[in-house]
Amino acid sequence: MKVFSLPDCLTDSALLFDMDCTLYTHDEYARTQIDLPIERLARLQGKSFEQMNAEIAEFRKNWADSHSGKSISLGNILLAYGISIEEIIRWREELYRPEKYLCEDKKLRSALEKLKDRFSLAVVTNNPVSVAVRTFSVLGVHDILQKIVGLDTIGLSKPDKAHYYKAAELCGVLTRQCISIGDRFDIDIALPLELGMGGILVDGVEDVYKLPELLTV
């Protein structure tokens, strides 16, 4: 875990969580979220999965080279291949199966219960809201995480200012009172810091368990 910045005063702050690989840690499920859309794109393009995967790896490398080493989200890569946001949303709703891989997480629930007493909580994800709701149902935290800004809320992939403005609005706070929490610096942390938010980079849900103690007002 790395804390980049926190608001001067934590009272009346909001925590904006990324979902995947932040509110759960499951390498195999995370892998399917990359591989399954690439497999579908490969089929559309008449290529093998291996060919498509290699092409996308090359795309990522070229993009990073021309963007100061930053990484690009898969959603934005699919857009570059001509797949519309509406299609990406549909693909994710059809292909992603949180129910198959995840299970109830009592430690996460305990941490979020403590945090919700002191902070407004929201989720900012590149998954559609319906996938987030299914994920939180499986994890047993759907009643706590109800403010969700998803791919279909904004119609753009993270990172984009619109997600964070919307999340701040849902929480009823100013952007400088928000702390973005996620597992990818370029996607979850860099832009929120630019917007004057706090930022905490986590290695997975195990770090989220520690937040109630870390964020002691």
Ligand SMILES: [Mg+2]
């Ligand atoms: Mg993530």
